[in-house]
Amino acid sequence: MRPQKAINKKNALLIITFLVLITLTYVIALILGYSLTRNYVENEFNTVKVEVFDQSLNLYNDFFQNRIGEVSYYQGYLDSTSAKRYADSVLKNYPIVERILFADVQISNYYLNHGFSIHEMYLAPKAIYQFGDEVHPDSVVYYSAAKDSTLSLTKADEFNTMAVKFASFIEAADSAKVLSGSEVFNSFYSVNSAKISYMTIPRRDEIRIFKQFMEGKLQDTSIYEFDIMTFYLNPQNLDIRNVHPELYQNISIQPLFFDSYEADPSVIVTQMPLSGALSDYKLYFRSSKTFLKKEINNLFTPIGIAISAIYLFLVLIGYLIYKNLKINFRMFKLQYDFVNNLSHEFKTPVSVIKIAGSNIRNGKTLTDVERNYYGKILDEESDKLNNLLNTLLSFTQLENKVFKLKKKEVELDEFCRNMVNSYRVKHPDFDIQYTIQGVEVIETDETLLISLFQNLIDNAYKYSSYEKKYLRINIYKQKREIFFKFEDKGIGIPKDEQKHIFKKFYRIQSQHNQQGSVGLGLAFCKEVVNLMNGEIFVESKKGKGSTFTIALPAELNHKGNSLVNE
Incomplete structure (x- = not known):
């Protein structure tokens, strides 16, 4: 039995070592899994801000790419009434637009008062209107050539900017060519901080006429109508769409050079600058580590469950191995005891029978009492052997289903x-x-x-x-x-x-x-x-x-x- 016990102790030690190793592996796997999950969440915090940026600027991009260009559809024939309808539509659907300035511009080769001239081409605003939720009805007419004796540089600022761009375009334009997208943007758009100006794009025959005006080759008494729209933007009205609320606790619009003086190490910050007319601003993302920990835990939970399931499966395997070894040891012990006891069961009757037979053989004269005594012993011990053998045989037959x-x-x-x-x-x-x-x-x-x-x-x-x-x-x-x-x-x-x-x-x-x-x-x-x-x-x-x-x-x-x- 000692060698078997030594083997069992060795097996038990191996199983314990196995359990210790898988437990250490389990703990390390949990730590690494949590660490990788945390790094993943922090990396996502810095990368998926692009999705928030794109979603938040969808409305602004739609306004810039689609609604501003609609001014050209009117071919310069906007008046105060139609301009107001257009402005009201823009102000209603695009909250980022706070105020709109509309300049009803005239172009001619004859002198126009309070205007801009280059060679023989003259540009002057007939009237300037402003529209907005906070614009008082009495202030809608910003400037009127018929009423105002002068046009201040402040009121004519955007007009002058667009007039210079327009004149430069006419001077270098080739009426035989189709305007490219870059030429349209560079000549008829003016994008500044929180402000976008747009001028009606002339037709090809108009470009040819204006070029002749500028060169003094054409005398024409006609006055051409053009429109200039200036859109004043409020970046704070940008519709921020937090498509990742699990990552970003707070998103705000801040000046480009805004710098938070928070020294709290428990807060994580990232930012992304805006573009175009909003380039002086940025999206500012801020989340506490406690807030991000919820997302880390949500992502780590299934990972932890999977690791725990694998660990429990390995523990179960270890337990089954231990149980199997224990059963084998018990079976070995039972069989060992069985052999010992069976040997004793056989040995005792055999020894008694041998002693009784020896006494009968060596006894010269046996009385009837002694003969009966030894005969009874032989019968009883023979019966014991016979019963034991019958039990073993019957048990075997029962187990093998042959009885x-x-x-x-x-x-x-x-x-x-x-x-x-x-x-x-x-x-x-x-x-x-x-x-x-x-x-x-x-x-x-x-x-x-x-x-x-x-x-x-x-x-x-x-x-x-x-x-x-x-x-x-x-x-x-x-x-x-x-x-x-x-x-x-x-x-x-x-x-x-x-x-x-x-x-x-x-x-x-x-x-x-x-x-x-x-x-x-x-x-x-x-x-x-x-x-x-x-x-x-x-x-x-x-x-x-x-x-x-x-x-x-x-x-x-x-x-x-x-x-x-x-």
Whole structure:
């Protein structure tokens, strides 16, 4: 046994080492997983701001790319009324536009008062209007050539800017070519901080005429109408769309050179500059580490569950290996004890038979008493060997399903009387009695029934103290089953051992079975009862005794009077 114990200790040490290693790996995996998740979230915090930027500027881009160019559709024929309708539509749908300045411009080759001239081409605003939610009705007319004697540089600022751009374009323009997108943007747009100006794009024949005006090659009394729109923007009205609320706790519009003086290390900040007319501003993203920790935990939870599942699976494997080794060790121990006990069971009768035979052979004269004594010894020990071999053989046949029942009618009273009387003769100190209620005959295999009775009666006698050699056998019928109850006052069976006693080679560690037991008796009973389509139960209290109950199907029985044997 020592080499086997050493092997078991070595295996146990290997399993413990395995569990320690996978536990360390599990802890490291959790730490690395959490760290990588945190780094991923912080990286996302700095990269997905582009999505917020794009979504937030969608409305502004739509305004810049689509609505501003609509001014050219009017071909310069906007007046105060139609300009107001256009302005109201823009102000309503694009909150970022706070105020709109509309200049109704005239172009001619004759002098125009309060205007701009280059060579023989003159540009002058006929009137300038302003529209906005905060513009007072009395202030809508910003300038009128018919009423105002002068045009201040402040009011004419955007007009002058666009007039210079327009003149430069006319001077270098080729009316035979189609205007490119870059030429349109450079000549008819003026983009400044929070301000966009746009001038009506002339047709190709108008470009040719204006070029002739500028060169003094054409005298024409016509006055051409053009429109200049200036849109004043408020970046704070930008519709910020936080498409990643799980990452950004707060998003605001700040001046480009805004610098937060917060020195709080628990706050993470990133930013992204705006473009075009909003280039003096930026999107400012701010989140506390506590806020981001929620997202880290949300992302890490499934990862942690997966890692934990793998860890538990490996622990389960370790447990199954340990359990298998434990079962193997127990089986080895049971087989080892079985071989030892079986050897003892064979050795004792053989030794007794050999001694008795030797005494008979060496005895010159034997009295009848001595001859009968030695003959009885030889018979008893031979019976022990025969019973042991029969039990082993029968158990093997039962396990291999080769044993067939030989059913016949068994008179229970006669059967019990013969069994009880034989034990009374064999053990005079054994207080054994039986009762039969409501049943007389059972159809079953008598040989197997005898084996059941013998095993349970032998156990009741063997596992009882000297002064408590007691057994009561009660046979009765309930519904379609016949019950055989064996109640003793023996040493009892501990509760934690009761679930094992019907296992092959299992022996309760007790002074009563150190010798003379191979752990097959109750296992044999269990197999026999299963073969007979019955069940066997045990109820026991340590030091109080045990009650074994066998339930067999009542295939054939006759009701009769109760029988009591004392």
